Amino acid sequence: MLTSRWTRLTDARRRLGDTELLRADTNALLVDILEMLDELERSVSTRDNHHLALLGAETIEAVPRKPYLEARNEARLLAKADKSKSDACECHHLQYGRRSLHGIFELHCDALSFRLGTVTAVIGANAAGKTTLLNLLAGELAPDRGFIRYPFDPTCQSWYEKKGRIAYVRQHPEPWKGRLIDNLRFESACHGRRGSSVQNDVDFVLHRLRLEPYAESNWLSLSGGYRTRFELARALLREPALLLLDEPLAHLDMDAAENFLQDVAELSAWPEQPVAVVISSQHVFEVEAIAHQVVLLRNGGAQSAQLATGGTFFELAADVEVQRLTQLLQRIGSVHQIDRRGVFRVALEGTHSTSHVLEALLTGGINIRYFRDITSSARRLM
Incomplete structure (x- = not known):
């Protein structure tokens, strides 16, 4: 049975006496070790369908005639036909609950799917369960009932392989050790790249995410927004089929959020x-x-947000009493509902243009701030 690259790296670190996986001065060494191991696999003699590769004084393993990584990548290329039309993840009849100091939290959803090539926004109030849902999708939590499927790649048979194609960028990531570019090179090498392709792919994500000026920096010198971008860069080097982003806009200003x-x-x-x-955001x-x-996550449920047709909905901040606001709006249509949650949230029956509503308010002498x-x-559903 082919020993995983991770097992070989662990064995190599044990032999070298290195206990810090992400220590900057060992990253380059471990990348070199991976390259030597793959070269050794290619150079040994072939016998029938398998050959033996001596990988160390104590480790002997059987490897396929064709290097594993090449065979895996070829299989993935064959599986790419109409890939954008398939789902990366499907949830069916999920239920998850936990007990905390604040009471019992429950999350459930009947059916959700996340298609390759698309973006899904998960929204909801604080403590509605957005991070919990992402943890379930990432396999960090197990549902109490129901199941989650990951049909994105038929060549991924085991959970270990599927997990390798799921990238999770958390709101509060763990600090990186050493230079940022060394961490990215190491991530690239751990996911099958060798030689010049390591640096080529790292250069690409750095350029694509406009991170080149910070490549030689360390983690502590970065703002929260740039830490999130470097986490995204590392996630992309995994070639994920499913990318989970938990509150990535929390540390970004308006322009940075738009670019992100x-x-x-x-x-x-x-x-x-x-x-x-x-x-999630x-x-x-x-x-x-x-x-x-x-x-939309609301009242413990997660469901695709469907907006009913009909009606006009808007938010308004102004120095006006509810009774006066209602009187002015009734001149243009029936007022279905007015809530005040810091700002007024108004629902009118029928369809009304923004200019029509604003004209009625300004004519009535209302000073509108928002x-x-x-x-x-x-x-409008929240």
């Missing part, structure tokens, strides 16, 4: 390697702009 989301949208639709992106309007699907039409936004 545009990058995510373009990267998800790579023709040769489409990715199903699932992004409190920034509803921003993530909606790039999302093909919006999943106005947004949310008729086409999942924000």
Whole structure:
């Protein structure tokens, strides 16, 4: 049975006396070891369908005639036909619950699917279960009932292989040790690249995410936003089929958030390697702009957000009493509902243009500080 690259690296680190996997001065050495091991596999003699490769004083293993990584990559190329039309992840009748100091938390969903080449936005109030859902999709948590399928690659038979194609960028990532570029090179080598292809792929993600000026920096010198971008760069080097992003906009200003989301949208639709992106965020309007699907978490349920037709919905901040606001709006239509949650959230029956609503308010002498039409936004469901 072919010993995994990780097992060989662990054995090599034990022999070298290195106990810190991510220590910068050992990354380059471990990459060199991987290259030597693969070269040894290629150079030994062939006998029938297998040959023996001596990988150390104590380790002898049987390897396929064709190097494993080449065979795996060829199989993936054959499986890419119509790949963008298939699902990366499917959830069926999920139920998950836990008990905490704040009571019992429950999350359930009947059916959700995440298609390759698309972006799914997961929205909901604080503590609604957004991170819990991402942990379930990543395999970090096991559902109490139901199941999750990952049909993105028929060549991935075991959970270990499928897990390797799932990348998870957490809101609070663990610190990196050493130079950032060394960490990226090591990540690239651990996922099958050798020689010049390691640096080529690292250079590509650095350029694509505009991180080249920071490649020689260390983790502590970065802002929260750039740490998130470097985590995204490392995730992309894994060639994921499913990319999970937990609150990636939390540390970004408006311009940086817009650039980040545009990058995510373009990267998800790579023709040769489409990715199903699932992004959780409190920034509803921003993530909606790039999302093909919006999943709303509310009252313990996770479901695709479907907006009913009919009606006009908007948010409004103004110095006005509810009674006066209702009187003004009734001049243009029936007021279905007015809630005040820091700002007024108004629902009118019928279809009304933004200019029509604003004209009625301004004519009535209302000083408007904020106005947004949310008729086409999942924000109106929250």
